Amino acid sequence: xxxxxxxxxxxxxxxxxxxxxxxxxxxxxxxxxxxxxxxxxxxxxxxxxxxxxxxxxxxxxxxxxxxxxxxxxxxxxxxxxxxxxxxxxxxxxxxxxxxxxxxxxxxxxxxxxxxxxxxxxxxxxxxxxxxxxxxxxxxxxxxxxxxxxxxxxxxxxxxxxxxxxxxxxxxxxxxxxxxxxxxxxxxxxxxxxxxxxxxxxxxxxxxxxxxxxxxxxxxxxxxxxxxxxxxxxxxxxxxxxxxxxxxxxxxxxxxxxxxxxxxxxxxxxxxxxxxxxxxxxxxxxxxxxxxxxx
Amino acid sequence: xxxxxxxxxxxxxxxxxxxxxxxxxxxxxxxxxxxxxxxxxxxxxxxxxxxxxxxxxxxxxxxxxxxxxxxxxxxxxxxxxxxxxxxxxxxxxxxxxxxxxxxxxxxxxxxxxxxxxxxxxxxxxxxxxxxxxxxxxxxxxxxxxxxxxxxxxxxxxxxxxxxxxxxxxxxxxxxxxxxxxxxxxxxxxxxxxxxxxxxxxxxxxxxxxxxxxxxxxxxxxxxxxxxxxxxxxxxxxxxxxxxxxxxxxxxxxxxxxxxxxxxxxxxxxxxxxxxxxxxxxxxxxxxxxxxxxxxxxxxxxxxxxxxxxxxxxx
Numbered sequence: 001x002x003x004x005x006x007x008x009x010x011x012x013x014x015x016x017x018x019x020x021x022x023x024x025x026x027x028x029x030x031x032x033x034x035x036x037x038x039x040x041x042x043x044x045x046x047x048x049x050x051x052x053x054x055x056x057x058x059x060x061x062x063x064x065x066x067x068x069x070x071x072x073x074x075x076x077x078x079x080x081x082x083x084x085x086x087x088x089x090x091x092x093x094x095x096x097x098x099x100x101x102x103x104x105x106x107x108x109x110x111x112x113x114x115x116x117x118x119x120x121x122x123x124x125x126x127x128x129x130x131x132x133x134x135x136x137x138x139x140x141x142x143x144x145x146x147x148x149x150x151x152x153x154x155x156x157x158x159x160x161x162x163x164x165x166x167x168x169x170x171x172x173x174x175x176x177x178x179x180x181x182x183x184x185x186x187x188x189x190x191x192x193x194x195x196x197x198x199x200x201x202x203x204x205x206x207x208x209x210x211x212x213x214x215x216x217x218x219x220x221x222x223x224x225x226x227x228x229x230x231x232x233x234x235x236x237x238x239x240x241x242x243x244x245x246x247x248x249x250x251x252x253x254x255x256x257x258x259x260x261x262x263x264x265x266x267x268x269x270x271x272x273x274x275x276x277x278x279x280x281x282x283x284x285x286x287x288x289x290x291x292x293x294x
Numbered sequence: 295x296x297x298x299x300x301x302x303x304x305x306x307x308x309x310x311x312x313x314x315x316x317x318x319x320x321x322x323x324x325x326x327x328x329x330x331x332x333x334x335x336x337x338x339x340x341x342x343x344x345x346x347x348x349x350x351x352x353x354x355x356x357x358x359x360x361x362x363x364x365x366x367x368x369x370x371x372x373x374x375x376x377x378x379x380x381x382x383x384x385x386x387x388x389x390x391x392x393x394x395x396x397x398x399x400x401x402x403x404x405x406x407x408x409x410x411x412x413x414x415x416x417x418x419x420x421x422x423x424x425x426x427x428x429x430x431x432x433x434x435x436x437x438x439x440x441x442x443x444x445x446x447x448x449x450x451x452x453x454x455x456x457x458x459x460x461x462x463x464x465x466x467x468x469x470x471x472x473x474x475x476x477x478x479x480x481x482x483x484x485x486x487x488x489x490x491x492x493x494x495x496x497x498x499x500x501x502x503x504x505x506x507x508x509x510x511x512x513x514x515x516x517x518x519x520x521x522x523x524x525x526x527x528x529x530x531x532x533x534x535x536x537x538x539x540x541x542x543x544x545x546x547x548x549x550x551x552x553x554x555x556x557x558x559x560x561x562x563x564x565x566x567x568x569x570x571x572x573x574x575x576x577x578x579x580x581x582x583x584x585x586x587x588x589x590x591x592x593x594x595x596x597x598x599x600x601x602x603x604x605x606x607x608x
Binding site: 138 | 310313317428431432435436437438439440443444446447452541545546548549552553559560563564566570575576578579582583586587
């Protein structure tokens with residue numbers, strides 16, 4: 001009996017996944033987003049094989065060149081190949097974005113479900129925590145922390161994760177509040193199911209859809225923040241190539257060559273566009289009421 | 295209404311107090327000593343102990359928080375150890391520049407956003423509506439500091455249409471406004487997208503409501519209905535978004551101030567981090583946090599004034 005249940009569940013999931021994919025591919029915006037996001041992931045995963053040059057190797061002889069057949073995006077002030085640095089920068093961007101959002105979702109889901117299902121006082125306490133965290137302007141908060149511990153990837157991940165938790169937590173709380181009095185949950189309760197089981201087996205699967213949309217929409221923000229902090233010199237340390245540090249190099253050389261800024265900004269804009277388009281299209285699939293309202 | 299305002303203000307005070315406390319706790323949970331960080335690697339133990347004493351770091355955490363709250367309420371954010379001036383004076387000297395930038399961004403993005411949203415809603419599902427929709431999403435996605443860098447590169451360095459750095463001559467309003475164009479464009483662009491979408495969605499919702507149908511049944515001209523009845527209600531959510539948006543704008547302003555070398559809170563923080571001027575960093579972060587809390591509170595209150603449903607439901 002248990003085996004049949006698992007089988008039918010997995011078929012159902014595969015069916016849903018195929019349906020979501022089908023909708024995404026048919027929506028021009030969704031398809032564009034999907035293609036851009038797939039390209040970014042492919043480039044980040046296979047970066048070691050794709051890069052034409054070592055992204056941190058100095059080559060002073062060829063410094064500050066414009067685009068050419070040898071260096072498609074030109075070189076920087078130390079002669080490093082900008083294209084190679086941009087490709088590697090994509091890996092850094094995802095290395096920050098994925099754990100940050102993963103962590104924020106995990107903590108957000110946990111707190112959101114506790115707030116939605118727990119007693120009123122706990123709900124109020126958690127909401128107050130969310131409101132407090134949200135009251136910091138993110139970049140200012142990040143700068144305050146960086147001022148004390150010094151710039152590093154871990155600091156960036158910690159700060160962005162902290163400030164993203166309320167976004168997920170609030171959505172999960174609202175969903176949980178709506179679900180907690182629905183008939184199937186009341187039935188489970190009357191059969192003596194534990195709170196843990198109700199939350200994990202019945203509530204969690206119902207909140208994942210909106211979370212996927214939020215996560216896709218949140219990735220551009222996180223990628224932009226990481227790049228922004230690195231641009232300010234408060235994120236990854238040199239010589240690690242991040243899109244933000246490439247832009248910082250370009251900024252200091254803005255009167256000598258425009259190419260570094262152009263090369264550093266384009267992938268950032270493409271990434272944010274790709275994920276936003278994908279998120280928009282996903283939302284249309286998850287919430288059909290919104291379809292056609294864009 | 296008074297009851298609602300009182301409740302909302304009390305909540306804002308609690309949140310502001312909690313966020314200051316949270317900032318304090320996070321700072322103290324982080325390994326490392328602010329005095330040591332400020333003085334750098336070559337500091338002697340005596341120097342560190344002296345600075346700890348002057349900054350009150352030798353006291354237990356709850357005492358430090360209480361002392362800090364007491365000082366803050368009397369407008370004292372501590373002393374800048376480098377220039378020997380009060381932190382509050384330094385921060386409030388820079389604040390008007392940041393506020394001018396933020397207000398300029400809000401004004402132009404709200405005007406254009408409301409226009410685009412209205413334009414889209416009236417032409418629902420047409421090609422123009424779809425194009426505006428894609429444009430709005432693209433604006434939302436664009437990171438402010440990249441827009442700042444690109445506009446600096448194209449409009450200031452290459453084309454030389456606008457000034458590249460600074461906030462303009464003091465006293466010369468025209469020059470100051472001229473210097474505001476590029477930075478406010480950079481940080482306001484994504485707000486055009488947000489506001490356009492928001493206004494479009496709420497216009498569509500309102501256009502389907504009973505009172506609009508009644509107005510149509512009375513034979514009022516369509517333009518009158520759209521602009522006099524629907525738009526007036528549809529811009530209400532924009533007020534909330536602008537209140538919440540203050541936080542994003544304060545963050546984006548940091549980048550615009552650095553890219554365009556403008557004075558302001560953001561530049562002050564970055565400069566202070568570089569010189570390890572810890573009290574000034576904390577003072578600026580605190581003031582910007584309180585500003586953010588105040589603006590969300592104000593937007594909630596304005597919203598309740600304009601929409602009786604909100605104050606009744608709460």
